[in-house]
Amino acid sequence: MTMPGAFEPSPVANYLPTTAIIEEAENFTARDRYFRLSLERPLGHRPGQFVMVSVFGLGEAPISISNPPGDAPTLEMVIRNAGSLTQVLHSYGPGDAIGLRGPYGHGFDLHDFLGRDVLFICGGLGLAPLRSLIRAVIDRRGEFGRVMVISGCRTPAEEIYRPDLTAWAERGDVDIVRLVDNAANMPWKGRVGLVTEPIAGLKLDPAETVVAMCGPPVMYKFVLLELAGAGINGDRVFVDLERRMRCGVGKCGHCQINDIYCCQDGPVFRFSEIAHLKEAFL
Amino acid sequence: MKDTEKPKPKIAFFDFAGCEGCQLALLNCEDVVLDLLELVDIVEFREALSEKAHRYDISFIEGSINREEDAQRLRDIRARSKYVVALGACACMGNVQARSNFVAPAENFAVVYGEEARNRVQTDREYWPLWAHTRVRSVDEVVPVDYQLRGCPMIPEEFLSLVKSLLAGSIPFFPPKPVCVECKMNCNECVFDQGRTCMGQVTYAGCNAVCINNGYVCDGCRGLLPGANLDAHRQLLRESGLTDAQIESRYRLFCSQAETKHTGQ
Amino acid sequence: MISYLADERRVIQWIRHLAAETPVFFPMPHGKVNFRFERVDEASELQFARYRPTIIAPNSFLTPTKEEIFKYQRVGPGRYELTPAVETTFQILAGVRPCDLKAIKLMDDVFADGERDPYYFQRRTNTSLIGYACPAPCDEMAYCESAGSLDWRDGVDVMLTPVGDRMLIQAYTERGEALTASGDFDPCDDPDAELQRHLDERPKPFGRQLHAPVDELPAILERHWDSPLWDQHVERCFSCGTCNLVCPTCYCFDVKDVSALDGSSGSRTRQWDACMLTTFATVAGGHNFRADPAARQRHRVKRKFQYLNERYDSGAFCVGCARCGRQCTTGIDIFDIVNDIVDHDRAAAGGAS
Numbered sequence: 001m002t003m004p005g006a007f008e009p010s011p012v013a014n015y016l017p018t019t020a021i022i023e024e025a026e027n028f029t030a031r032d033r034y035f036r037l038s039l040e041r042p043l044g045h046r047p048g049q050f051v052m053v054s055v056f057g058l059g060e061a062p063i064s065i066s067n068p069p070g071d072a073p074t075l076e077m078v079i080r081n082a083g084s085l086t087q088v089l090h091s092y093g094p095g096d097a098i099g100l101r102g103p104y105g106h107g108f109d110l111h112d113f114l115g116r117d118v119l120f121i122c123g124g125l126g127l128a129p130l131r132s133l134i135r136a137v138i139d140r141r142g143e144f145g146r147v148m149v150i151s152g153c154r155t156p157a158e159e160i161y162r163p164d165l166t167a168w169a170e171r172g173d174v175d176i177v178r179l180v181d182n183a184a185n186m187p188w189k190g191r192v193g194l195v196t197e198p199i200a201g202l203k204l205d206p207a208e209t210v211v212a213m214c215g216p217p218v219m220y221k222f223v224l225l226e227l228a229g230a231g232i233n234g235d236r237v238f239v240d241l242e243r244r245m246r247c248g249v250g251k252c253g254h255c256q257i258n259d260i261y262c263c264q265d266g267p268v269f270r271f272s273e274i275a276h277l278k279e280a281f282l
Numbered sequence: 283m284k285d286t287e288k289p290k291p292k293i294a295f296f297d298f299a300g301c302e303g304c305q306l307a308l309l310n311c312e313d314v315v316l317d318l319l320e321l322v323d324i325v326e327f328r329e330a331l332s333e334k335a336h337r338y339d340i341s342f343i344e345g346s347i348n349r350e351e352d353a354q355r356l357r358d359i360r361a362r363s364k365y366v367v368a369l370g371a372c373a374c375m376g377n378v379q380a381r382s383n384f385v386a387p388a389e390n391f392a393v394v395y396g397e398e399a400r401n402r403v404q405t406d407r408e409y410w411p412l413w414a415h416t417r418v419r420s421v422d423e424v425v426p427v428d429y430q431l432r433g434c435p436m437i438p439e440e441f442l443s444l445v446k447s448l449l450a451g452s453i454p455f456f457p458p459k460p461v462c463v464e465c466k467m468n469c470n471e472c473v474f475d476q477g478r479t480c481m482g483q484v485t486y487a488g489c490n491a492v493c494i495n496n497g498y499v500c501d502g503c504r505g506l507l508p509g510a511n512l513d514a515h516r517q518l519l520r521e522s523g524l525t526d527a528q529i530e531s532r533y534r535l536f537c538s539q540a541e542t543k544h545t546g547q
Numbered sequence: 548m549i550s551y552l553a554d555e556r557r558v559i560q561w562i563r564h565l566a567a568e569t570p571v572f573f574p575m576p577h578g579k580v581n582f583r584f585e586r587v588d589e590a591s592e593l594q595f596a597r598y599r600p601t602i603i604a605p606n607s608f609l610t611p612t613k614e615e616i617f618k619y620q621r622v623g624p625g626r627y628e629l630t631p632a633v634e635t636t637f638q639i640l641a642g643v644r645p646c647d648l649k650a651i652k653l654m655d656d657v658f659a660d661g662e663r664d665p666y667y668f669q670r671r672t673n674t675s676l677i678g679y680a681c682p683a684p685c686d687e688m689a690y691c692e693s694a695g696s697l698d699w700r701d702g703v704d705v706m707l708t709p710v711g712d713r714m715l716i717q718a719y720t721e722r723g724e725a726l727t728a729s730g731d732f733d734p735c736d737d738p739d740a741e742l743q744r745h746l747d748e749r750p751k752p753f754g755r756q757l758h759a760p761v762d763e764l765p766a767i768l769e770r771h772w773d774s775p776l777w778d779q780h781v782e783r784c785f786s787c788g789t790c791n792l793v794c795p796t797c798y799c800f801d802v803k804d805v806s807a808l809d810g811s812s813g814s815r816t817r818q819w820d821a822c823m824l825t826t827f828a829t830v831a832g833g834h835n836f837r838a839d840p841a842a843r844q845r846h847r848v849k850r851k852f853q854y855l856n857e858r859y860d861s862g863a864f865c866v867g868c869a870r871c872g873r874q875c876t877t878g879i880d881i882f883d884i885v886n887d888i889v890d891h892d893r894a895a896a897g898g899a900s
Contacts (some may be wrong), residue, residue, distance in 0.1 A: 002664050008663070014662060014664065014665055014666075015616050015617065015802075015815070016617060016627075016629050016631060019625065019626065021625070021626070048582055056619045056621075056627055056804060056806070056810070056813065056815075057446070057450060057804050057806035057810040057813055058450065058452055058804060058899075059678065059802060059803055059815075060671075061802045061831065078609045080831070080832070082832050082833075083453065083830035083831045084447060084452040084454065084455050085451045085452070086831065087451070087452055087453050088450060088451050088452045091451055096625060097624075097625025097796065099627070140531070201758065213833045215834075216834075217836075242826075242830055243828070243830065243836065244828055244829060244831075244836075246800065246801055246802045247800070247802065247821075249661060249662045250660065250662075251657070251664060251798070251800070252799055252800050252801070252802070252817075252820070253798070253799030253800070253820070253822065254799065254801075254820070254827065256850075257836075257850075258714075258849075258854065259853065259854035259855075259857055259858055264661060278772050279836065279837075279842075279846075293875040314808065317807075317808045317809070318808060320808075320809070321808060321809055442808060445808070446806060446810065449808075449810070450810055457824075457826060458825060458826060459787075459788065459824050459825075459826075460786075460787045461785035462785070462788065462789050462790065462876075463787060463788050463789075463821065463824065466602070466603070466788070466789050466792040466793060466874070467603075467613075467792060467819060469577075469583050469601075469602050469603045469607075470578075470602070471577055471578030471579065471580070471602065472581075472874060472875050472876060473580065475579055475580050475581060476578060477579075477580045482787075483785040483787050483848060483876060484785065509825065510639075510655040510785065511783070511784065511785050512785070514782065514783040514784070514785060514877055515785065517783070517785075517877075518876060518877055535707060
């Protein structure tokens with residue numbers, strides 16, 4: 001029966017990954033592997049956005065974008081071996097192909113940071129998404145006030161993007177504080193402690209400072225308390241949150257935090273806008 | 283998406299105390315078994331082949347471990363295997379034969395070998411070897427197990443999904459959810475709406491609720507779901523008219539071994 | 548809008564006539580006490596009077612429990628050809644009650660939001676809805692009037708409204724007019740009078756009543772985030788997800804690949820998921836953002852009565868069909884949970900004044 005209003009749908013691009021080729025891969029830590037991919041065209045992303053990475057037969061996983069926006073058809077990311085898909089990705093190297101769709105989500109807006117003192121607080125793998133913003137800020141260093149990075153991880157063996165942290169420190173115009181929870185008898189020139197500890201010593205100017213942070217779920221509450229103690233308003237703090245995501249387009253329901261969808265409304269949020277959400281922080 | 287040539291993995295099947303129904307369940311999917319042979323070398327498949335090899339990539343263990351000599355054989359298999367997979371309810375949790383763990387050995391002997399065996403197993407040396415049968419064990423009580431393929435019999439789709447994962451170098455994942463999920467998706471009428479009782483709420487899914495789809499109820503052959511709300515389930519069975527003894531029996535049909543492990547008996 | 552009148556026998560003949568040409572699905576008895584939407588064939592016994600909400604809601608015809616979204620086929624090293632799923636079979640869902648009609652309209656909103664979902668809409672556009680207005684509550688559990696879905700018509704192609712021993716047949720869309728043209732029904736000159744008669748014949752109040760109007764529930768629920776009631780109402784919960792799976796406005800899904808043995812081909816699928824299941828909010832690193840069953844229950848209740856209606860600026864996402872309470876083996880009923888919270892809220896307000 002042909003009915004009024006019935007239609008023949010045309011092929012659709014939703015959910016269809018495109019192919020990207022790995023150009024460079026390197027193990028940052030025992031469980032975190034860095035990838036640089038070449039794409040057919042630039043991603044056109046904003047810092048803090050993510051992509052859905054596919055291996056056909058195993059499915060998809062949301063992965064943060066590590067490189068700053070730009071014209072290069074390149075994607076950098078760090079993938080932690082934490083499941084059936086990522087375990088297989090850890091065996092991939094240069095020349096191998098993976099599927100990609102995105103970018104998705106609401107990232108950082110550089111305008112929120114321009115002309116301000118900028119503090120980045122990164123815990124563990126949280127440096128991976130924040131690097132996209134740190135690099136964007138450093139590329140236009142003259143347009144910001146102080147630039148400070150606190151980067152912490154559990155042990156020296158778990159630090160990612162070491163060459164970047166070293167290079168940023170050597171510039172002289174970026175304050176870098178590297179910490180571990182426990183030096184674990186390994187060589188370590190940085191500090192030992194939690195990412196909350198250096199905040200007070202930075203002598204932040206509450207009127208001028210904007211903060212971007214990302215880390216494991218337990219980190220947020222303590223950092224937010226410390227920032228509040230330093231007089232930084234919630235509207236100057238941007239948090240990048242992790243949730244389970246299966247679709248990336250606000251349909252599958254997994255990333256919901258109270259009434260918002262992390263994949264669409266986030267993963268980057270202005271803290272003052274989600275401070276009331278009971279499920280946002282532990 | 284990675285394309286590299288690897289030697290064919292060797293997979294092997296070993297029988298212990300069981301009905302070999304799990305291997306039959308697999309052999310019944312002839313088309314898939316032929317595809318599988320393209321990708322792996324099957325050794326020690328007693329039901330299909332009689333070849334033997336010394337090292338195995340994946341060893342599938344069928345049946346429960348009832349005697350010490352079986353345990354020795356299993357330890358040897360473990361030492362020669364990259365992955366050990368418990369295949370089916372007997373291997374995963376002792377299955378119905380583990381119910382005998384709840385009965386004093388002498389009682390069991392009396393039931394099986396006659397009343398006169400009750401005391402003779404203690405007094406007559408000829409009978410002493412029977413003591414080796416006094417406790418039915420699951421595979422993981424004897425050696426470390428990498429994966430469990432649950433069910434009586436095991437589900438061929440799960441077997442294939444595990445083999446696919448291991449061939450792809452991935453970690454197989456079987457989400458912890460109860461049978462109700464699959465049962466509802468099949469739009470089945472709840473067994474309790476029919477005045478019958480079901481173990482589905484506390485049983486590991488993955489079988490696609492095959493028993494309920496076919497008009498039966500879930501007896502829990504895939505084992506208790508970790509963290510299942512057993513108190514609420516027992517209360518539900520009570521409200522559905524079962525006595526406490528009947529509830530115990532319902533639980534012990536397949537889940538006895540798991541239950542003793544949970545309670546540390 | 549074109550309106551007709553006919554007795555039920557003629558309407559059923561018409562549905563059989565439609566079913567001869569097109570797949571038509573109609574709620575039919577299943578098992579001891581339940582109903583399912585099943586395909587109408589010559590042997591089907593069609594009737595309207597006896598009904599209880601189907602085990603699974605008719606939204607499963609628009610978002611199947613397991614749905615292929617594309618096929619993949621390896622065509623070279625690392626190179627795959629992708630073929631999106633196309634589903635253009637025309638189908639008719641008949642005898643759909645107003646609660647489910649509203650649910651379908653809400654699903655239209657959800658899948659149109661942001662990136663419009665092509666897989667949903669290719670089915671939705673090829674699905675005709677023939678609604679049936681309930682003359683009485685389907686059983687003692689329904690609370691559709693209280694949830695605001697009893698008089699829902701939006702999205703329907705044809706609405707059947709029982710009036711006395713006849714039915715008012717109204718074609719709401721062009722497609723509905725095409726469908727009813729084959730019905731050989733008598734024209735109805737004054738449908739408003741017939742509708743009024745239907746309303747007059749209906750019991751009042753209709754079904755169970757929530758203890759507060761649904762538009763007050765978001766504020767009430769917001770005041771009781773930490774209520775011990777959330778814990779009490781999951782004492783007997785199995786976290787089995789049945790309440791989600793039978794809900795006409797639950798649409799959460801997982802994405803999974805189903806591949807051939809050698810991995811060279813397969814399909815990517817969407818499969819229903821349920822927020823009451825223990826690992827629904829667990830991320831790859833192992834952290835579970837809703838590990839506690841009470842937190843999951845609260846999330847489910849707030850999704851139905853607060854989060855989604857606020858997000859989509861619609862009415863409550865709970866349509867009052869009561870499937871969740873009916874299908875829960877331990878009888879956990881979202882109607883009771885909400886009323887319990889409302890009662891505590893009222894009691895607290897009373898105590899404070």
